[in-house]
Amino acid sequence: MPNANSKPWRRAIALADMNAFFASIEQLDDPALRGRPVAVTNGMRGSCIITCSYEARACGVKTTMRLRDALKLCPELVRKPARPQRYAEISSRIMHALGCITPLIEVFSVDEAFLDVTASQKMFGSVEAIGEHIKQVIYQVSGVRCSVGISEGKLSAKWAAKQNKPDGLTILPPEQVRAALAGRPVDELCGIARGIREHLARYGAHTCGDVAKLPMSVLAGRWGSIGRRLWSVCRGHDPAPLELDVAAPKSIGHGKVMPPDTRDADTVHTYLIHMAEKVAARLRKHNYEASRFYIGLRTRERWLEYQYRVMPTDSSSKLRRMCQHFLQQHWHGEGVFQVQITAQDPQPTGQQQDWLRPQRDQQRALHQVVDTINQRYGEFAIAPGVLLGRSDMPNVIAPAWRPEGHRATIEGARHVRKTGHHRQRRTAAGLPERIS
Amino acid sequence: MKLIMQREALLQPLSKVVGVVERRQTIPVLANFLLQAEDGVLSCTGTDMEMVLRATQTAEVASPGSVTAPARKLVDICRALPDGCSLNISVSDDQLRIDTGKSHFSLSTLPVDEYPDMEKAEELQNFTVVEKHLHELLNGVAFAMANQDVRYYLNGLLLEIHEQRLRAVATDGHRLALADHNDLQAEADVSPSSDEDMRVIVPRKAVMELLRLLEDSDERITIGFGRNHMQVQMPGLIMTSKLIDGRFPEYQAVIPPANDHQVKVDKQTLRTALHRAAILSNEKFRGVRLEFTPGKIRIIAHNPQHEEAVEDIDAEHQIESLSIGFNVTYLMDALAVIKTADVLLLLRDANSSCLIREPDSDECQHVIMPLKL
Numbered sequence: 001m002p003n004a005n006s007k008p009w010r011r012a013i014a015l016a017d018m019n020a021f022f023a024s025i026e027q028l029d030d031p032a033l034r035g036r037p038v039a040v041t042n043g044m045r046g047s048c049i050i051t052c053s054y055e056a057r058a059c060g061v062k063t064t065m066r067l068r069d070a071l072k073l074c075p076e077l078v079r080k081p082a083r084p085q086r087y088a089e090i091s092s093r094i095m096h097a098l099g100c101i102t103p104l105i106e107v108f109s110v111d112e113a114f115l116d117v118t119a120s121q122k123m124f125g126s127v128e129a130i131g132e133h134i135k136q137v138i139y140q141v142s143g144v145r146c147s148v149g150i151s152e153g154k155l156s157a158k159w160a161a162k163q164n165k166p167d168g169l170t171i172l173p174p175e176q177v178r179a180a181l182a183g184r185p186v187d188e189l190c191g192i193a194r195g196i197r198e199h200l201a202r203y204g205a206h207t208c209g210d211v212a213k214l215p216m217s218v219l220a221g222r223w224g225s226i227g228r229r230l231w232s233v234c235r236g237h238d239p240a241p242l243e244l245d246v247a248a249p250k251s252i253g254h255g256k257v258m259p260p261d262t263r264d265a266d267t268v269h270t271y272l273i274h275m276a277e278k279v280a281a282r283l284r285k286h287n288y289e290a291s292r293f294y295i296g297l298r299t300r301e302r303w304l305e306y307q308y309r310v311m312p313t314d315s316s317s318k319l320r321r322m323c324q325h326f327l328q329q330h331w332h333g334e335g336v337f338q339v340q341i342t343a344q345d346p347q348p349t350g351q352q353q354d355w356l357r358p359q360r361d362q363q364r365a366l367h368q369v370v371d372t373i374n375q376r377y378g379e380f381a382i383a384p385g386v387l388l389g390r391s392d393m394p395n396v397i398a399p400a401w402r403p404e405g406h407r408a409t410i411e412g413a414r415h416v417r418k419t420g421h422h423r424q425r426r427t428a429a430g431l432p433e434r435i436s
Numbered sequence: 437m438k439l440i441m442q443r444e445a446l447l448q449p450l451s452k453v454v455g456v457v458e459r460r461q462t463i464p465v466l467a468n469f470l471l472q473a474e475d476g477v478l479s480c481t482g483t484d485m486e487m488v489l490r491a492t493q494t495a496e497v498a499s500p501g502s503v504t505a506p507a508r509k510l511v512d513i514c515r516a517l518p519d520g521c522s523l524n525i526s527v528s529d530d531q532l533r534i535d536t537g538k539s540h541f542s543l544s545t546l547p548v549d550e551y552p553d554m555e556k557a558e559e560l561q562n563f564t565v566v567e568k569h570l571h572e573l574l575n576g577v578a579f580a581m582a583n584q585d586v587r588y589y590l591n592g593l594l595l596e597i598h599e600q601r602l603r604a605v606a607t608d609g610h611r612l613a614l615a616d617h618n619d620l621q622a623e624a625d626v627s628p629s630s631d632e633d634m635r636v637i638v639p640r641k642a643v644m645e646l647l648r649l650l651e652d653s654d655e656r657i658t659i660g661f662g663r664n665h666m667q668v669q670m671p672g673l674i675m676t677s678k679l680i681d682g683r684f685p686e687y688q689a690v691i692p693p694a695n696d697h698q699v700k701v702d703k704q705t706l707r708t709a710l711h712r713a714a715i716l717s718n719e720k721f722r723g724v725r726l727e728f729t730p731g732k733i734r735i736i737a738h739n740p741q742h743e744e745a746v747e748d749i750d751a752e753h754q755i756e757s758l759s760i761g762f763n764v765t766y767l768m769d770a771l772a773v774i775k776t777a778d779v780l781l782l783l784r785d786a787n788s789s790c791l792i793r794e795p796d797s798d799e800c801q802h803v804i805m806p807l808k809l
Contacts, residue, residue, distance in 0.1 A: 245740060245741075291586070311586055311587075350808060351721065351723075351808050352610050352721075352763060352808075353789075353806055353807070353808075354609035354610055355690040356590075356607070356609040357609065
C-alpha cells in the first residue's frame with residue numbers, strides 16, 4: 001500500500017550484502033556448525049581464511065588472517081574447505097530471486113547486489129517495505145541473512161548497509177546523506193583506499209565533510225571522474241548509474257599460487273599448462289579468440305613475463321606451445337610462487353572474415369568434442385596427460401564471479417535460470433578490481 | 437667544422453629528418469644527427485637502422501667537417517630561436533657550438549665513425565615518377581597496411597613494377613587496397629634485368645615517412661630498388677629504407693573476378709551516411725549492416741547501449757534483397773581515396789567480399805571482407 005505520509009524518493013538504490021556468505025552457507029548446510037565459529041579456507045591445505053562466521057569474528061578472527069594465527073585467538077574454530085560450486089549455486093539463486101523485486105540489478109560481487117528500486121516504491125509503498133522484502137526474499141530462497149542499505153546512490157547505500165551488520169536494514173534518506181557522512185573518515189566509502197586518502201590528507205581533508213568543502217578540481221585534477229564522483233558523494237549525491245549490461249571482457253585469464261619457491265620444471269610446467277587449458281576452454285566457451293597472450297611467473301624478486309602476439313586463437317595446443325616456449329626462453333629455474341596466463345583483448349570468434357586465414361581449422365572439431373565431454377562430465381574430465389599431475393587445489397570463486405557470462409568461472413546448479421544482465425565487479429568508486 | 441646559416445635554412449633539413457629519429461634509443465648515436473659540412477652544403481642524416489633520411493641545404497661553410505649531435509635538442513633549439521637570426525655553428529672540444537646574438541649553446545657530440553652507414557649498401561635499379569603521383573599512389577593504399585601484425589610482411593606495402601606500371605598493394609587480411617600508376621619510367625641506362633615483375637615490400641614506417649615528406653610537385657623524382665633496399669630522391673632529401681624480407685600474399689586471389697551484383701551510388705552521399713551511422717556503431721567492432729532493396733541501400737548501426745542509427749540512401753542496382761555487415765571504418769577509408777563522384781560496389785552475398793572501385797577505371801580497387809553481425 002502506498003504510504004501517503006512520505007513522498008517517494010527521486011532515486012532509491014538498495015545494496016543487499018550477504019552476511020559472511022560462505023560461512024553462512026556452511027552453517028546452513030551443516031546444522032552442527034550453527035552458533036559455532038567457522039572459518040572457510042581454500043581446500044584443506046589453504047592456510048588463509050577466505051571468510052569466517054560472526055561467531056569467529058567475535059573472537060577477533062578476520063578474513064585474510066592466517067589460520068594458524070586465528071586458531072590462537074579462537075581455539076575452537078572449525079575449518080571448512082570452500083565449496084565454490086555451492087556458493088555459486090546459492091548466489092545465482094539469490095540474484096535470480098531479486099529479479100522479482102526489480103530487473104535493474106547490478107551483481108556487484110558473489111555476495112552483493114545493487115538494486116535500483118526507484119520505481120518499486122510505488123509498488124511497495126516505502127523504501128522500508130522494499131528493504132524488508134529484499135531481506136525476506138533472500139532468506140526464503142537461500143536461508144542466508146543479509147544486511148540491506150538503501151539510499152540515493154550506490155556508495156551511500158553501501159555505506160548504509162555497513163552500519164548495521166549482520167541482518168540489518170539501514171535507510172539513509174537522500175537529504176540526510178551529506179550530514180550522515182560529514183563526520184566520517186573518507187576511507188569508510190567503498191573504493192577509497194590509501195592513495196586517495198593520503199592525497200586528500202595533504203589538503204587537510206580527512207572526513208567526507210572536509211572533502212565536500214574542497215574545490216572539485218582538487219579531486220578531478222588528480223583522480224579524474226573517480227575524483228568527481230567522490231566529491232559529489234561527499235556532498236550527498238552519487239551520480240553513478242548501475243552497471244546492468246555484461247561488458248565485453250577486456251581479458252580472460254587464470255592464475256594459481258604455487259607451493260612457495262617451486263623449482264621443479266615438471267611442476268611449473270603442469271601448473272602453467274593447467275591454467276592455459278582453462279583459459280583456452282573459457283575462450284571457446286564464450287566464443288572468443290585472442291591474439292595477445294600474457295604469460296607470467298612470479299619469483300621472489302619479480303614477475304618473469306612475456307607478451308605473445310599470435311594469430312587470433314582459442315586453441316589449447318597453441319597455448320600449450322606458447323607456455324613451453326615461455327618456459328624455455330624466459331625461465332631459468334628460479335623459484336616460482338605463482339603462475340598466470342591471460343588472453344588480452346579477446347575478440348568474438350569468426351566475426352570479421354580474414355582472407356588470409358584458412359577457413360577450416362582442423363583442431364576445431366577436436367576442441368568441440370573435448371569441450372562437450374567436459375561440459376557434461378565436469379572440468380578436465382578429458383584433458384592432456386600432463387594434467388594428471390595437476391594441482392588438486394580446488395578452484396577459487398573470485399570476487400569477480402558472476403552468475404552468467406564469461407565471469408561465470410564456476411557454475412552453480414544447472415536448473416538456475418537466466419537472471420538478466422550482470423556485469424563485472426567494480427568497487428563503488430568505479431575502480432575496477434584486479435581480477436585474474 | 438665551421439659554418440654560418442640562417443635559422444630557417446637550418447631548420448628545414450633538420451625537421452625533415454627528425455621524424456626518423458626514435459625517441460628512445462638503445463644505441464646512443466642513433467639519437468644524434470650526422471652533420472656534414474662541405475663545398476657550401478650542410479647535410480643532415482638521421483636513421484633508425486631501418487631507414488636513413490639525408491637532407492641537404494646550402495650554407496656558408498668556413499671550414500668543412502662532420503660531427504654527430506643530439507637530434508631532438510638541436511631541433512628544439514632551432515625552433516625556439518627567433519625568426520631570421522643568423523647562426524654560427526662550430527665544433528670545438530667535442531662540443532657542437534651554436535652562437536647567435538646573446539644565445540650560446542654547446543651540445544655533446546659522439547664520434548662520427550660510430551654512425552652507421554646504410555646508404556651505399558647496394559646497386560639500385562632506378563626509375564622516375566612524378567612526385568605528387570607517388571604521394572597519391574601511396575596515400576591510396578597506406579591505410580590498409582597491417583600494424584604490428586605477426587604476419588610481418590603485412591606491416592608494409594607491396595610495390596610491384598610491371599613495365600611502366602607501378603602498383604601499390606596493402607592488406608591486413610580484413611581489407612585490401614590496390615592502386616596503379618602508369619607513368620613509371622626506367623632511367624636511361626637501366627635495361628630490364630629480367631622478364632619478371634619487380635616486387636618489394638616497403639616497411640610501414642618508410643611509407644608513413646614518405647607520405648609526410650613527398651610534396652605536391654609535378655617534378656619527376658627518382659625511386660630506386662635493390663634486393664634489400666629502396667631509395668627515393670626528393671629535392672634536397674634522400675630516403676633509403678630496408679625492405680621487408682618476406683613474401684607478400686598472392687593478392688589477386690582475393691579480388692573477386694566478377695561479382696553478381698553491381699551497385700552504383702553517389703560517393704559523398706554514401707560517405708556522409710556511413711559517417712553518421714558510425715557514431716552509433718559498436719566502438720570496438722565498428723559493425724554496420726547494409727541492406728539492399730531495389731534502388732535503395734539502408735545502413736543500420738547498433739551499439740551495446742541499444743542505440744540505433746538508420747540511414748536510407750538511393751542507389752542504382754538490381755538487388756532484390758541482400759543484407760551484409762562490414763566494419764564501417766574500412767568502408768570509409770576506401771571511400772576517402774576514391775576520386776570520382778560515383779562509386780561502384782560489387783557484391784555477391786553476405787559471406788563474400790565487396791569490391792569497391794571507381795565506375796570507369798580499375799586503377800584503384802578496394803576489397804573489404806564482410807563482418808558477421
